[in-house]
Amino acid sequence: MSGTPSICARTRRRANKSLAKYHKLCLYIAMRRLPPLAAVRVFEAASRHGNFTRAAEELGMTQAAVSYQMKLLEERLGAPLFARSGRGIVLTDLGRRIAPQVTGAFDAMGEAFAAVHAETESVISITAPRTLATNWLASRLGSFQLARPDLAVRLHVGDEMIDLLAGEADVALRGAPGPLPGHSCHFLMRMPITPLANPAFLAEHPPIRTPKDLLELPRLTYRDDWWDLWFAAALGEAPDTSQAAGIRFDSQILDGNAAIAGHGVAILSPPMWQAALDSGQLVQPLPQVAQYRNAFWLMYAEGKRNQPKVRAFRDWLLEEVRTSLRDDPWGALVPPER
Numbered sequence: 001m002s003g004t005p006s007i008c009a010r011t012r013r014r015a016n017k018s019l020a021k022y023h024k025l026c027l028y029i030a031m032r033r034l035p036p037l038a039a040v041r042v043f044e045a046a047s048r049h050g051n052f053t054r055a056a057e058e059l060g061m062t063q064a065a066v067s068y069q070m071k072l073l074e075e076r077l078g079a080p081l082f083a084r085s086g087r088g089i090v091l092t093d094l095g096r097r098i099a100p101q102v103t104g105a106f107d108a109m110g111e112a113f114a115a116v117h118a119e120t121e122s123v124i125s126i127t128a129p130r131t132l133a134t135n136w137l138a139s140r141l142g143s144f145q146l147a148r149p150d151l152a153v154r155l156h157v158g159d160e161m162i163d164l165l166a167g168e169a170d171v172a173l174r175g176a177p178g179p180l181p182g183h184s185c186h187f188l189m190r191m192p193i194t195p196l197a198n199p200a201f202l203a204e205h206p207p208i209r210t211p212k213d214l215l216e217l218p219r220l221t222y223r224d225d226w227w228d229l230w231f232a233a234a235l236g237e238a239p240d241t242s243q244a245a246g247i248r249f250d251s252q253i254l255d256g257n258a259a260i261a262g263h264g265v266a267i268l269s270p271p272m273w274q275a276a277l278d279s280g281q282l283v284q285p286l287p288q289v290a291q292y293r294n295a296f297w298l299m300y301a302e303g304k305r306n307q308p309k310v311r312a313f314r315d316w317l318l319e320e321v322r323t324s325l326r327d328d329p330w331g332a333l334v335p336p337e338r
Helices: 004-032 037-049 052-059 063-077 093-122 130-137 141-147 199-203 211-216 225-235 252-260 270-279 308-325
Strands: 082-085 088-091 123-128 152-157 171-176 183-196 266-268 290-301
Touching: 037 052, 037 063, 037 093, 052 063, 088 093, 123 130, 123 308, 130 152, 130 171, 130 252, 130 270, 141 152, 141 308, 171 308, 183 225, 183 270, 183 308, 211 225, 225 266, 225 290, 252 266, 252 270, 266 270, 270 308, 290 308
Parallel strands: 123 152, 123 171
Antiparallel strands: 082 088, 171 290, 183 266, 183 290
16 A cells, blocks of 8 residues: 555646646637537547447437537538538538547546546545544454455544535444434444443452442543443433542543553443453453444445445445444344434
């Protein structure tokens, strides 16, 4: 991937150069008030083929429609562009003079759009919130890159909403209660939450046998509403969960790393901490799990749903989610009720 930035830069320069030519052509058409583009396109095809029938086939038109467009163009110019020669047609002197310039103009437009298309299809831009991007997605993107080595991946990490309809990113992984109107949305997983802690920390404190036992232990970010949600699900009501003092963070990433370091019990979403659970750095002391109201969704603008790169990322991501959750002990793969 080390050569990707320079390749993309060269592609952008070619695209900008071709678009500049196209822009000049558009200005020329506007200033000179040239004939309708449809008629000019018919002339370009007919002059290249030297035949109205083949021009009609290329453009998906009838021969009568081609002849009609040519008649409009010649009336607009006030001079013939083709002349009959036996059973065929040939360009007049005027037609021969302008044909190369018209073909060159269409070639410039073709290059412009081809360059833009090439860059668009060679890079996929993804946006994801911090915890999901850092703890789950980043370590897995390598397998997508291996599956699609032709694609460069740009990952934007942030909790702010990105305007997908304005093209600020190709796809977004977002936490939301349900699908976002105006977008193509695919359910990825729920956000199950439960207390997790380092086993060495638990060994130094009284055993945890019931949810209420946690009230006697240092809990990280104890005023997090996830604690209230979990206690309400585990006990049937939310007890007084305040504590005299404690460490408070503004991110699940910090809570989780503090728990791994043995500073307290954190309320976390286990799928985001699978690696720490597998390695034994974190354990789940109680079986109770609550489901946060938001779930993770893959979203993209409706207009991008048929783009090959978006389809490829969607298919890879959905399979990766299912694989990562294995037998789904936390119920993360159960879609939320709508």
